[in-house]
Amino acid sequence: MKKNHTTGEIFSAGLADDLGDLQGLILSGYNHLDHVAYWFLHFSRPTLSRAWLAALLPHVTTGDWRQPDGRVGKPETTLNLAFTPHGLAALSFPSASLQSFPEEFLTGMSAPERSRRLGDTGASAPACWEIGTPEREAVAPIDVLVILQAPTPERLRELEDIWQVHHGHHEVSAHAPVQIGALLSTEREHFGFADGISQPEISGSPGRSQSPTDTVAAGEFVLGYLNAYTMLPPTPTVPALADPRHGLPPVRHRQAEGTRDFGRNGTYLVFRKLAQDVAAFRRYVHAHEPPEARGLLAAKMVGRWPSGAPLVWAPTADDLAFSHAPQNNTFSYHLDDPDGLRCPIGAHIRRAHPRDGLERDATQSLLTTSRHRIIRRGIPYGPPLPEGVFEDDGQERGLFFVCLNADIKRQFEFIQQTWMNDPKFAGLSHDRDPLVGDNLDPTAPDALPRHLTIQASPFRKRYTNLPRFVRVRGGGYFFMPSMAALRFLAGSQTVSEGKEANG
Amino acid sequence: VTGERKVKQRALTVIAPVRPGATQDLRAVLANIGKRLDSDPDLRFRESPSTHFARFVLVTDSGPEDRLVFTSTHDGSWREYLQELVRTTGRGMDTIWQFCSPYRPGDALRMESWTRFVKAHQQREQMFFAAYPGVSTYAVMNNARLRAALEQLLENASPNTLQTLSSLLSADMHVQRKRRTADTKTPAWAGRLIEHLVGIDQSPGNPNTRMRSAPPVTMLEDHGAHNALTIVAPIKNSWWPRLFLHLLLGIGHLTVRRAWGSLSGITSIHFARWLILDRKGTLLFESNYDGNWESYIDEFVDVSSSGLNGIWANCVGFPPRGCRDLESLKDVIRRHQHPVPLFYSAYPMLTVKNILADNSLSVALHALLNSGDIAQVLAGSYETVL
Numbered sequence: 063m064k065k066n067h068t069t070g071e072i073f074s075a076g077l078a079d080d081l082g083d084l085q086g087l088i089l090s091g092y093n094h095l096d097h098v099a100y101w102f103l104h105f106s107r108p109t110l111s112r113a114w115l116a117a118l119l120p121h122v123t124t125g126d127w128r129q130p131d132g133r134v135g136k137p138e139t140t141l142n143l144a145f146t147p148h149g150l151a152a153l154s155f156p157s158a159s160l161q162s163f164p165e166e167f168l169t170g171m172s173a174p175e176r177s178r179r180l181g182d183t184g185a186s187a188p189a190c191w192e193i194g195t196p197e198r199e200a201v202a203p204i205d206v207l208v209i210l211q212a213p214t215p216e217r218l219r220e221l222e223d224i225w226q227v228h229h230g231h232h233e234v235s236a237h238a239p240v241q242i243g244a245l246l247s248t249e250r251e252h253f254g255f256a257d258g259i260s261q262p263e264i265s266g267s268p269g270r271s272q273s274p275t276d277t278v279a280a281g282e283f284v285l286g287y288l289n290a291y292t293m294l295p296p297t298p299t300v301p302a303l304a305d306p307r308h309g310l311p312p313v314r315h316r317q318a319e320g321t322r323d324f325g326r327n328g329t330y331l332v333f334r335k336l337a338q339d340v341a342a343f344r345r346y347v348h349a350h351e352p353p354e355a356r357g358l359l360a361a362k363m364v365g366r367w368p369s370g371a372p373l374v375w376a377p378t379a380d381d382l383a384f385s386h387a388p389q390n391n392t393f394s395y396h397l398d399d400p401d402g403l404r405c406p407i408g409a410h411i412r413r414a415h416p417r418d419g420l421e422r423d424a425t426q427s428l429l430t431t432s433r434h435r436i437i438r439r440g441i442p443y444g445p446p447l448p449e450g451v452f453e454d455d456g457q458e459r460g461l462f463f464v465c466l467n468a469d470i471k472r473q474f475e476f477i478q479q480t481w482m483n484d485p486k487f488a489g490l491s492h493d494r495d496p497l498v499g500d501n502l503d504p505t506a507p508d509a510l511p512r513h514l515t516i517q518a519s520p521f522r523k524r525y526t527n528l529p530r531f532v533r534v535r536g537g538g539y540f541f542m543p544s545m546a547a548l549r550f551l552a553g554s555q556t557v558s559e560g561k562e563a564n565g
Numbered sequence: 566v567t568g569e570r571k572v573k574q575r576a577l578t579v580i581a582p583v584r585p586g587a588t589q590d591l592r593a594v595l596a597n598i599g600k601r602l603d604s605d606p607d608l609r610f611r612e613s614p615s616t617h618f619a620r621f622v623l624v625t626d627s628g629p630e631d632r633l634v635f636t637s638t639h640d641g642s643w644r645e646y647l648q649e650l651v652r653t654t655g656r657g658m659d660t661i662w663q664f665c666s667p668y669r670p671g672d673a674l675r676m677e678s679w680t681r682f683v684k685a686h687q688q689r690e691q692m693f694f695a696a697y698p699g700v701s702t703y704a705v706m707n708n709a710r711l712r713a714a715l716e717q718l719l720e721n722a723s724p725n726t727l728q729t730l731s732s733l734l735s736a737d738m739h740v741q742r743k744r745r746t747a748d749t750k751t752p753a754w755a756g757r758l759i760e761h762l763v764g765i766d767q768s769p770g771n772p773n774t775r776m777r778s779a780p781p782v783t784m785l786e787d788h789g790a791h792n793a794l795t796i797v798a799p800i801k802n803s804w805w806p807r808l809f810l811h812l813l814l815g816i817g818h819l820t821v822r823r824a825w826g827s828l829s830g831i832t833s834i835h836f837a838r839w840l841i842l843d844r845k846g847t848l849l850f851e852s853n854y855d856g857n858w859e860s861y862i863d864e865f866v867d868v869s870s871s872g873l874n875g876i877w878a879n880c881v882g883f884p885p886r887g888c889r890d891l892e893s894l895k896d897v898i899r900r901h902q903h904p905v906p907l908f909y910s911a912y913p914m915l916t917v918k919n920i921l922a923d924n925s926l927s928v929a930l931h932a933l934l935n936s937g938d939i940a941q942v943l944a945g946s947y948e949t950v951l
Contacts, residue, residue: 161775162773162775163775164775175783178787179857285772286772288769291866291889291890291891292767292769292889293769293770293772293886293889293890293891294769294770294771294772295772296772296773296774296775296892297772297773299773313771313772313773314769314772315770315771315772315773317771317773318771318772318773321773323772325772421830421832423830426830426867426868429867430864430867430868433863433867434863471859472859472863472891475859476859476860476863479857479860480856480857480860484856486790486855486856486916486918486919488918489916489918489919489922491919520730520731521719521727521730521731522719524716524719524720526720
């Protein structure tokens with residue numbers, strides 16, 4: 063789920079020089095901080111929002127972890143920020159310039175055409191959400207997402223209390239109750255599987271890459287750098303006049319004179335609260351296989367065993383020899399399992415990241431997948447359902463899905479629509495992601511078949527009427543600005559002052 | 566067990582000018598019929614066994630007059646197909662074409678006048694691609710039913726039967742996988758040469774560009790397994806782009822004839838055609854593609870950027886950096902894309918990959934059931950084998 067971060071590494075094309083300008087979450091999931099709070103806040107008095115932000119600024123965790131004495135140390139707690147268009151407007155971001163943001167960010171995750179793409183229908187439709195529902199958006203829209211991370215629940219609580227007072231002073235109210243996530247003691251997600259194993263590496267960061275296929279151009283995750291098409295990603299801009307203090311860098315193109323780059327060193331953040339029906343998952347597996355075959359069916363849905371060992375390496379039983387890096391991530395569908403006889407074509411991990419197995423041409427497939435990657439920063443919430451329990455205990459549990467990308471439409475939404483939820487994925491006919499796809503929803507029945515096909519020789523095995531195990535409970539699209547852009551929004555400091563405050 | 570019968574798939578394109586002032590009414594008529602095409606009593610493509618796909622598009626911003634474009638992809642001969650259209654769609658065609666000036670009411674109801682009209686207004690394509698040449702509409706649908714029946718057979722078989730069959734058919738002996746053979750992918754050197762010839766700029770470009778989607782077009786998309794794309798774009802007004810485009814489409818036409826399953830590596834296109842119109846001034850492109858528009862364009866760029874660049878860089882407004890400038894590319898496509906208010910597909914829930922898989926299954930089963938001994942055994946004539 064997360065990746066340790068050490069600074070002093072050389073990133074591609076100048077990213078290394080800008081670590082202090084990036085919000086730290088882009089480079090690190092803060093592996094050492096297992097407790098997370100997500101705050102969805104609304105500026106009740108927009109006139110106070112700038113002061114609220116200005117006071118928060120010195121506490122924002124950046125990608126530069128050097129201490130005053132020059133040593134590199136992990137932050138004890140962290141704070142990161144991301145905004146909706148409404149929040150940017152409240153902070154006096156020039157309204158005409160909002161149009162330089164992409165359409166999906168402006169319309170938001172709950173727009174009807176996005177729900178169609180994302181499979182947010184039935185009980186997962188925005189009208190049923192807890193966070194970001196259109197009804198609540200009309201009253202107190204989400205303006206900003208604040209993410210706090212701490213090593214213990216107590217420390218997290220302390221932070222929350224401190225900032226709560228600050229919010230109160232600036233009439234910043236809650237759009238939804240604070241959302242608390244924590245790593246489970248098993249270090250697995252609620253269905254019981256190790257998660258977050260495959261994570262792209264930002265190109266140019268040496269020594270950490272588990273496999274070269276996981277190294278992706280910096281511009282896929284951070285605006286202002288070359289992306290996988292050797293283009294600069296489209297970036298939000300403001301007129302130079304709106305930035306008299308020159309806090310923002312100029313847009314790197316001669317045709318863009320007179321505009322300043324609000325997006326550079328920023329990225330887009332996707333948040334989704336995904337409730338997991340663990341009891342239903344267990345019941346389905348239980349009902350469809352005899353005891354000795356249940357583990358395999360569950361693993362076939364995921365593409366991995368609970369330990370994280372990939373089915374491509376361990377096709378018949380969990381094998382701890384393959385549960386750790388690099389063995390758990392260095393495998394090829396093309397060479398080792400082109401027909402899905404080990405890891406089914408429609409298994410969760412094969413859809414979410416098809417590697418070299420998307421087409422018969424492995425090189426082409428790698429090129430294609432490299433253009434649709436996301437950095438995942440999710441964390442579970444709620445208590446685990448005790449082993450052996452098959453009835454729901456009424457407790458809420460699931461995953462806060464958080465991902466970062468430079469292009470929500472081409473990265474997050476593409477993966478969701480074209481790979482996870484497309485019944486026609488890779489030549490299949492009626493299958494969707496068995497774990498998280500928009501399968502049969504009892505509250506919104508339709509006539510479409512929902513199968514799970516497990517390739518086998520001589521006959522495939524097909525499971526029918528797969529229910530939906532994961533329900534969407536809320537979400538939103540956010541922009542996570544650079545430190546320079548945050549200072550621009552706060553409107554209070556010049557660049558040099560900002561650097562001091564941040565040092 | 567039936568024998569094999571080869572059919573040829575053809576593209577029909579008919580373009581006629583709309584009567585001055587009639588465009589709005591025609592648009593309404595098309596939208597109206599398009600919405601309830603399944604039940605329209607006058608335009609019954611569903612009863613036309615040869616039609617794979619058909620569509621009507623209004624082209625309003627190219628050239629001095631508005632035009633109505635009808636295209637279809639069909640099996641068999643031109644003459645027989647026109648006959649079939651008169652029979653199944655005559656009255657509907659008559660309603661629609663009445664809005665065009667050279668059409669005389671009733672023309673589409675009789676073979677003779679309909680032939681004359683089509684002959685006078687049809688345009689030949691420069692390049693035509695078919696993902697599954699030789700597979701008729703009937704075969705596509707038949708194969709899909711065959712596959713469904715087999716799936717059902719497996720579904721209903723008792724676990725014991727399946728177990729027995731599985732163990733008897735020792736897997737190793739029977740697995741003989743066929744890798745895709747025919748590949749029409751442009752070689753890398755040719756791609757570079759093409760991009761050089763059309764002058765693609767290799768620098769990173771202006772990040773201050775942003776695409777906006779075109780609502781009327783997007784509203785009509787994503788209602789089945791596939792979608793319809795029609796682009797009409799002006800060709801650059803100079804001899805070199807025009808000559809180059811002609812050459813490229815000419816070469817392309819010869820190459821894609823060998824294709825099976827993929828256009829230059831792209832596996833989501835059923836049929837595509839390219840036409841040069843208006844004395845070399847306009848390029849019309851249409852395709853029937855699987856999945857969503859965004860992922861279709863993405864796949865095109867991922868897999869066949871040089872082909873895309875080679876053709877479209879000859880048109881006005883194409884991004885100077887070529888299609889890797891994805892944002893500008895999508896923008897220019899949306900601007901030149903025309904909504905398809907009336908779109909017919911004979912098999913709206915099947916993708917190219919489904920059709921190819923069903924076809925392989927059908928071919929293999931036919932071969933199995935046609936091989937003498939097995940056929941006799943399954944027919945119950947054991948003695949001939951013994």
